[in-house]
Amino acid sequence: MYNYSLFDSFFAPTRVIVVSEERLKAKEIELKENQIKVVNNRIDELVKYRSELQDELKQLAPSKEVNEVNDDN
Numbered sequence: 001m002y003n004y005s006l007f008d009s010f011f012a013p014t015r016v017i018v019v020s021e022e023r024l025k026a027k028e029i030e031l032k033e034n035q036i037k038v039v040n041n042r043i044d045e046l047v048k049y050r051s052e053l054q055d056e057l058k059q060l061a062p063s064k065e066v067n068e069v070n071d072d073n
Helices: 021-060 062-073
Strands: none
Touching: none
16 A cells, blocks of 8 residues: 655646636626625625614604714714
8 A cells, every 4th residue: 555645746737627618608607696695695784783872763763863963974
């Protein structure tokens, strides 16, 4: 049985993977679509969180101060 060493890894055969342009482009599109989904989900979470914070602020502050904060946005 042969024991491989770190030295052997330098002389290992090169592995070449051939991918068609169409498959590469399709994968890039799929990855970008997934990134958009992740960003949209995060935006939805942040909008929901902002809404919760605004509701808490309305409960804590008099109505005049809440209107001033909303005017700043």
